[in-house]
Amino acid sequence: MSRPVRVAPIGVALLGCGTVGREVLRLLTEQSGELAARVGVAVRLVGVAVRRPQRHPEVPAELLTTDTVELINRDGVDVVIEVIGGVEPARSLLLAALRAGRGVVTANKALLAECGPELYAAADATGADLYFEAAVAGAIPLLRPLRESLAGDRITRVTGIVNGTTNFILSAMDSSGAGYGETLAEVSRLGYAEADPTADVEGYDAAAKAAILASLAFHTRVTSADVYREGIAEVSAADILAARELGRTVKLLAICERVADSAGTEGVSARVYPAMIPRSHPLATVGEAYNAVFVEADAAGALMFYGQGAGGPPTASAVLGDLVAVARNRVAGGYGPRESAYADLPIRPMGDTLTSYHLSLEVLDRPGVLAQVAQVFAEHEVSIMVVRQTGRALDQALPSNAGPSNAGPSNAGPAGAGANLVIVTHLAPDAALRSTVDKLAGLDVVRDVVSVMRVEGEVK
Secondary structure: OOOOOOOOOOOEEEOOOOOHHHHHHHHHHHOHHHEEEEHHEEEEEEEEEEHHHHHHOOOOHHHEEEOOHHOOOOOOOOEEEEEEOOOHHHHHHHHHHOOOEEEEEEOOOOHHHHHHHHHHHHHHOOOOOOOOOOOOOOOOOHHHHHHHHOOOOOOEEEEEOOOOHHHHHHHHHHHHHHOHHHHHHHHHHHOOOOOOOOOOOOOHHHHHHHHHHHHHHHOOOOOOOOOOHHHHHHHHHHHHHHHOOEEEEEEEEEEEEEEEEEOOEEEEEEEEEEEEEOOOOHHOOOOOOOEEEEEEEEOEEEEEEEEEEOOOHHHHHHHHHHHHHHHHHHHHHOOOOOOOOEEEOEEHHHHOOEEEEEEEEEEOOOOOOOHHHHHHHHHHHOEEEEEEEEEOEEEEEOOOOOOOOOOOEEOOOOOOOOOEEEEEEEEEHHHHHHHHHHHHHHOOOOOEEEEEEOOOOOOO
């Protein structure tokens, strides 16, 4: 028996008409014929909800409304596109849309990272679609491959540059040698940073995206509160230079990893922080405001997704892609993928996560200093991979097993003279590394712990 063919247009309600919303409106208008051909029926914009209609001369007056709830419930609305941002009122509005059986397309990573399970439950209750490709990495087709294309594989790790503003800042620092403050000021002047860049530079934006990536990759509910987060405000020009001298560069990374403890019990580690990566790593060459995500899976191996991760047109492209998918489902009488959280893996605390540190210490230049520093690492069972010194000579070369040096003093400088000691560790639990740093800071021979940065992308 043949299925009834839908001929009525797909009605679309657009919530918000800012940078992304204006581009969605433009694409809906300019590509209406192509959208109809792709979907199978016409796609018609029913209304646009905004707070201040007088500020939107680009929207036909008959489409504008300030009554968002009425628009969602209006007859003829099949799909609600949300580009308002933030948690409320977006959460309440989308719950109302899903409970009314409307398909939902959203670019709202903060909402999904905080309230994803509630939205999924509402979608399941009515069989409505919930699509959100634009929430992470803009135009880059990333979430759908994780959600669908790789559904038959076992993903082990997702490492990404998912915030364009911080990547632009770090790329500029690397190329110019300038410090964080002056680079942020210049990036803001050029329009690559928000008036209030806190969500970007403190890592909140990347943490929300990491929660979404981890949830999809590991079939486990992960919220932004589960993601360990550090921003880039403490990254200095000296850190960038130190990375360069070691053949590395600094990137703000979102890392989602399937890990196992000593008993073999699997869990999920989700974290965001600036880290040094080798210049040979695929992510090292990602510059300016671009995004890239490196996915590792058992069968597929290593996959790289790269492109523009923000901005009106790229994000609108992803929104329209989701709209076509939802509209096709409506025409066919079906629905898209549902939430997959069957694995329900525990979230691994940051302290248990294996990481590697790069430390820069200002120390006294006198005999035995290197041995004292090495003893602290040995006490915490942290193995040293690399030791470098600048300034005056300290002890003789330290063995790579991080044991205390038995070598006698070399040509030590006068009492009170200083030297810089750079140490890179092997992998160790983050809590052990942090305790090591705290103990080093208390040594009489250590004048200052100049910087501490994690190292990623090394052969394990």
